[in-house]
Amino acid sequence: MTLRHAQGKKYLSMKKNNKNIKKVLILGSGALKIGEAGEFDYSGSQAIKVLKEEGIKTILVNPNIATIQTSKEMADEVYFLPINAKFVEEIIKKEKPDGIFLSFGGQTALNCGIELFNKGILKKNNVQILGTPISAIILTEDREKFSAHLNKINIPTPISEAATTLKGALKIAQKIGYPVMLRAGFALGGQGSGIASNPSQLKSIAERALAFSPQILVERYLHHYKEIEYEVVRDKKDNCITVCNMENMDPLGIHTGDSIVVAPSQTLNNEEYHELRRASIDIVRSLGIVGECNVQFALNPRKLEYFVIEVNARLSRSSALASKATGYPLAYIAAKLALGYDLTNTKNKVTGVTSACFEPALDYVVIKIPRFDMDKFKGADNQLGSSMKSVGEVMGIGRTFEEGYQKAIRMLDMDYESATDEKIFQKKSAIIENLKNPTPKRMFTIAKALKDNLDIKKIYKLTGVDPWFLYRIKNIVDHEKTLSKTKKLDKDFLLELKQIGFSDKRIGELVGKTGLEIRKIRKSLNITPFVLQIDTLSAEFPAKTNYLYMTYNASHNDVESTGNKSVIVLGSGPYHIGSSVEFDWCSVNTVQNLKNYNMKSIVINCNPETVSTDYDLSHKLYFEELTFERITDIYEFENPQGVIVSVGGQTPNNRAKALYKYGVKILGTNPENIDKAEDRSKFSALLDKLKIKQPAWNAFSTLQQAEKFAEKVGYPVLIRPSYVLSGSAMNICFDKDDLIKFLNEAALISKEYPVTVSKFFQKSKEVELDAVAQNGVLKTSVISEHIEYAGVHSGDATIVLPAKNIDELMQSKMKDIAKKLSESLDITGPFNIQFLVQGNEAYIIEANLRASRTFPFIAKVTGVNLIKLFVDSLFQKNIPTVAIPKLKFTAVKVPQFSFARLTGSDPILGVEMASTGEVACFGEDLEEAYLKGMLSTGSRIPEKGIFISIGGDKKKQDFIEGARYASLLGLPIYATENTSKFLKENGIKSTRLYKIYDHKSPNVIDQFQNKKIDLVININEYKDTKDAFKIRRAAVDSNIPVMTKIKTAKLFLKALNEKRFMDLEIKPWSSYLGK
Amino acid sequence: MVGKLILEDGTEISGTSFGHLEGVSGEVVFATGMTGYPQAFTDPSFYGQILVMTYPLVGNYGVPDKKLWESNKLQISGLIVSDYINTPSHFESKNTLSEWLIKEKVPALEIKDTRFLTQYLRNKGTMLGKIKFGKPVEDFDPNSINLVEKVSLKKVSKSGNGNPTASSGRGKTIVLIDCGAKRNITRCFLERGVKVITVPWDFDPFAKGVGFDFDALFVSNGPGDPKKVTKTIATIKKSLENKIPTLGICLGNQLLALAAGGDTYKLKYGHRSQNQPCLLEKSNRCYITTQNHGFAIGEIPGDFNPWFVNANDQSIEGIIHKSLPFMSVQFHPEATPGPKDTEWIFDYFLEKL
Ligand SMILES: Nc1ncnc2c1ncn2[C@@H]1O[C@H](COP(=O)(O)OP(=O)(O)O)[C@@H](O)[C@H]1O
Ligand SMILES: Nc1ncnc2c1ncn2[C@@H]1O[C@H](COP(=O)(O)OP(=O)(O)O)[C@@H](O)[C@H]1O
Ligand SMILES: [Mg+2]
């Protein structure tokens, strides 16, 4: 007490920002990956905004080309280079910044910062670390030292000890007693962590963890504690506030990133809330944080007892969520504080009059639900645990828990219409099992259990989900039961249903009507949602904020409709495989360009990781569902000029047809024509009419027909259901057996749609054409080329711009096709065509009449922003055609995979997309750009040994050039039996390793674990073997980069031969573009 | 059961009852705190008021044992929430909120748009109003009477024996004038080793023959207009004359100002929240505080300096004498509900004894 008071008196006259700082280096977080996603584009963008406001020059290092922070309008200089000490040191030497921001780029930036500091690079170059002192960061990252520190200031942590070897870990576990929690130091997203109930489980977790981290912590496992987080802000004058607290609905043990999270906490009473708040503030003060910090707690549900789980001394996924949940821009404030401002002389941006030194009061609840895409990863384990697996998230806002919760469930955009889902879990025993072992579908298991009248106490015991939440879900279930029974839709009951978040469609399903019919009934009864503001102060002060949501638990609107001078822009929804930050870039660019035409933008999106949901950006932001129902609610309230559906990826694109039919004005290509491209039969008929070639295909509803077709066109064939993005349930069949097996699988996935079978082109080039047309006239088009042969999903492919191996003739052929399509579909707006090139012919795989994932890449490489052209095309009569400038450099887009986090998943590439993110790098030539790209996505320059295993004679022959490059590197080469023989025949020396099942040494696995190998090349035969999978997986689990495609492996090895580190030019983006 | 909230200007809002089914009149005010409703509802400063909670979900953790309340009963006259939760979950919960309200005869309504009501009160200012279930309800303006009289204890009571290991207040004796004191104030003193003699609002500890000595005077929080509490003001005047260290909280802050020659006024809609930022004068230190008041100091008495100022609306949040140990704060350093950031005020004061 006296101590805090003394601090209270220790005031100095304040100086605003540190005047010596004129140039600041910001480290980004690189490609999106599980555990480190879009939230860091948001935080970095906010930091840049602050620096610009202060007139400070900004240098950004981030190879993630799809981000908004790497746009022209943002940082003064951008380096699309790997975020590691080696590259950043060169950038520092070149740019000579005065200061560096380490806390806006996630764990990647933090780790890089620590390395720069430890190597003395910052000191040597006089670069000041702004914000939280590095000593605090280092302390929080070392789990053992940190725990000792906390205990010193009387903050409890679970009993734990650190180990650096497996043996050590076993000994500690013996002492603490099983089950124990294992956690890796210096890692994120719970990587390498897990719960071990016995020594053998411990062994397998510890081995994996030690491959990634030098240290593991063995800790008491806190079964079914509540997991609570606080977001804390502190300034250099020691003012300290907690902006938001959050409660996980899932118990401790499920990573917060994978947990359903509510803000504010629901089940904490005053004492608990403030005890944890006080502890958070004590911790943050003891560390001397300047800026933002996240504290995670385990709270005993049975008595007042808590433990600190961890502290993140940086902006985080949770801080982005907290910013969106409260309207308090944490990253913005953190950047201000890092520059020397105090909380007391910073204003609350939402009210404009009140102080930033306050704690938001909410008059709504938010519910975050993570989005998983486990089905996209072959073999991946579905079980949720302490290691993060989700790929995105949504946030539902409501004035009842049920309202926000059901919104969030629909926001996931996975065809869930409500908190209950009848389709899964028929048997009671399965329910018990599923309650005990949570999966991404646990919400529905709980609802089903409640429906079956399973006791709440029992459900609690099995799941660890606090009864408070179970009662709320039960309320939803009970209402459904009543509705199903009575089918009554009087005004009071219908309103009640809407107040607890039921959609029109769901109500319709339960009474045997369509959603539209319910909508009509509802409107005739005068039941409509109202628009409320998120104002940080629960209406205590007037706020001009444009940050909005809709609710049925109100009877007035906080704002007025914008009217005709406005346009609704539909955002991307949750990030998932196939739809990511690139669509946020497109949305944000649309909003920015609408300003050129004095059009007020109204953004609808529900993804808290995005920049498009930064309320500063648009005229109005609706943090809302991208469902037909909600879009039309907003449309009817706002009366805008129209809706843009073509910049947010597939989700908004999928809404086009229904919106159009309802009478919504869609800006851009007519939705009927969008449908002509989306619907395979219609599209195919169109191509035939236009005499454009396509791989032979047809749709079938029986196996026999499909078989006959496959025989006719010849195997391999590709099978897929229609209307899906990122190749869900797509498969290549090499023979009849495959076909029978896969067809049965596909049929399970989609009953309504017949399965299509196409001729699969082997060894064929794949090419992307991105374009904008206006009133059917092509205005510009860009051609980029995949390195891998077709068969690797375009989202996973390595893409080169400008195209190297597509000659003029072929390019103009493709352009002609684009022209024809523009004309016949009367396109106004962005579109993308994917081609297969075989011989002299170009075949169309598909066309999407919307912005594609390559748009930001193209804009940043060529300087031509297709989104700008699109917006121009909406508001200018006849926009000029734009020629793409000849480029004197090469840019390569390289995918980022997150296989390491998805235990059991196969890291092989195929027609199903699996990458979670991407980078793009520039170079004099392909090799330079590719090498930079590979180093940016976690590959390392091999220094120890290369393991090669190639399936089949043909593929071995194809790889021979690559093998030569490998041998020229002068590193030991290891190979499996046949590959080793083959190499020998070609004069390349290698050590033969036994396959896993041989159980003989030297064995592949041992060599991985002994760290003798730091590059794995595993090219599979058409028909993969189980052992090959095991090798790939073992490599991933041992943290060794794996390459599975001949062409990229060859290119990588070639680049390694031709380029040394010195050859990789450290040049900012602007110097490539010649500005 | 449906009931109505009727404001003095005729505005009517209907809602579903979850409390006692009998109408009541009072002053309608809103509070924005998100946790600690059992503590808030038992805070005597709310006496005579119909409280609107801006945080929509209320009832989540039920009602704890009496000893965890801030007084021995519900003090609010009525309650308005957006979403009443009748399925609490907490190890400390003994009853649902509804059971408690019914037992203590406090009416409560669930109306959906508490935000509208809040905005309305913010724009028009605090208003009188009533909760009605059909039958007429008599008008009542709580500010027309001395509310302190209603909530103050009736007999002198002593607690604490001077905890010898506690720090700042070891062995000292304080007279606590109970104008409707929250229990945690006493707890804060006891924790610091202070003996507390609690006296009724109109008790004069300076009168001859009271039978005890004391080192300092404390004036508590409480409801209503400070100018109505003349007897307590008179006592404080004596304290100042005798140079007895004096500390006031909330109403006590206003009473100290009046006793020392300053003035108070009624705020348009008061401060009832747990996130009020208060700047320590002449510093860059800002504290997050709990507040619950409708009146404030308008004019600082002559020999006093401002001590704290509200960072949002610049209202005076505390005063301190230029040389003597007389001081008071408008906010609640004892918290419950709310942040404990300013508990050091107790130490600061006790160190002056
Ligand atoms: N002692 C423990 N007992 C049970 N679960 C734990 C324990 N420690 C951590 N966890 C769980 O593991 C998750 C990840 O741990 P954390 O230290 O937060 O790692 P990360 O740095 O990946 O966020 C937490 O969110 C929590 O659910
Ligand atoms: N007929 C084909 N021959 C060879 N590869 C193909 C063929 N059709 C599709 N592919 C491959 O499959 C990938 C995914 O197919 P596509 O139809 O584009 O699915 P999505 O709609 O998920 O993008 C393509 O990027 C391409 O590599
Ligand atoms: Mg964590």
Ligand SMILES: [Mg+2]
């Ligand atoms: Mg495709």
